Amino acid sequence: MKAARLYEYDAAMNVELKIEDVPPPTINGPDEVVVRVGAAGLCRTDLHIIEGVWKDIMDQDGSLLPYIMGHENAGWVEDVGSNVKSVKPGDAVICHPLRTCGICLNCHYGHDMYCEHGQFPGLGLNGGFAEYFLTNERSLIKLNTNIAPLDVAPMADAGITAYRAAKRAAGLLRPGAYCAVLGVGGLGHIALQCLQEISGCRTIAIDREPGAQQLAKDLGADFVLDGGPNVIEEVKQITGGGAHVVIDFVGELGVENICWKMLRQGGEMIVVGYGGKIEIPTLELVANEIKIGGSLVGDYTELVELMELNADGKVKMHYSQYKLEDINTAIDDFKHRRFTGRGVIVP
Incomplete structure (x- = not known):
């Protein structure tokens, strides 16, 4: 063969x-x-x-x-x-x-x-x-x-990895809550669709590639951002203080240390992509009661x-x-x- x-x-x-x-x-x-x-x-x-x-x-x-x-x-x-x-x-x-x-x-x-x-x-x-x-x-x-x-x-x-993360997020998201999805690639575009089917949340899709941004719009994301230098502030403005859940499908190239900063108090970050290293002051974890965890296949x-x-x-x-x-x-x-x-x- x-x-x-x-x-x-x-x-x-x-x-x-x-x-x-x-x-x-x-x-x-x-x-x-x-x-x-x-x-x-x-x-x-x-x-x-x-x-x-x-x-x-x-x-x-x-x-x-x-x-x-x-x-x-x-x-x-x-x-x-x-x-x-x-x-x-x-x-x-x-x-x-x-x-x-x-x-x-x-x-x-x-x-x-x-x-x-x-x-x-x-x-x-x-x-x-x-x-x-x-x-x-x-x-x-x-x-x-x-x-x-x-x-x-x-x-x-890719599909079940994205679905598992979206399913976990859906359990944390009430209708009207915000979920930010970082990376609208092979996994992220599946997660967006799953979130829309199993959760009443509002989705924020973030990707630097124009093609991925257009795909996110076509899939019905509520907000689409280009991941520019002001993306943290943009997310906080849209959500009124930060996302309830952030799903990181990149996990490297510095994205992993942007994602947790998008969370509101009590929010949760679900890490799917890998390759980088998350660095966060323990005071941030305690004072804001944010959670960070990985999600496998x-x-x-x-x-x-x-x-x-x-x-x-x-x-x-x-x-x-x-x-x-x-x-x-x-x-x-x-x-x-x-x-x-x-x-x-x-x-």
Whole structure:
């Protein structure tokens, strides 16, 4: 099969993935499933993998390379293990990014993303930037008959990560409250749509890119700001003192230290993007009773919920499509923000 493989890490990202012919994956366990990839989302985590940010976590001795990235996958079931009952060859599916065991306490609680024995195709083992990839039955959700894998693949990670953050925010926001969304990219534009469906809050979308600003307007954000030097004051003026919730989908480049300053007293900042370092005087935390917490990828049931919103046409993924052989162009375009929404790789 054709696959795009990473051969070395480079903080400057001056390396390219190599398109090669490699043996396709095969069933090795009774619960495993081989998926023919219909589409695979390109994620900022993929850029961080190339940069070596994840090396100490997923590849301490360097033995993983070369390997196939790609953790936002959808396609069609190609082959199944002997115990697989819920899907069959030919079924269209989206894949929760984590292969979970189903028997640890976290799995029994429904917290799939905390699975004690979880494996992450595309992040530590071969993923979906290829014609086929291997996962297990527990990760699969069958798609509605009118939904194409191409239209939803990035929702496997970007979508449920945004949905989880929006769902958490919705629990904190009464009707008329304000939620600021920093970064209207592959995740932020999904969060905006989710907030509108599950919360009565007013949304403030903030992004420096004109294309992202226009997308936010098209999606119905109540306010759209360009993230200029006066953005904190602009947010406080709009909200009458600060946002009730701020969701940071950037998490680096200094944005992480702007976001908490937008909060009103008692507000909460939800950090989704990463790479930077938050610095805040403890007096600010205490005197204003603000809260700062991270938000990981959503669990299996949250992906089911998101697929229902998508099937009803309430939450849609905006994307640019690339062929597998053009993956390095896609990565470069993503790095330089030449497209709005998500990049999707199609084998």
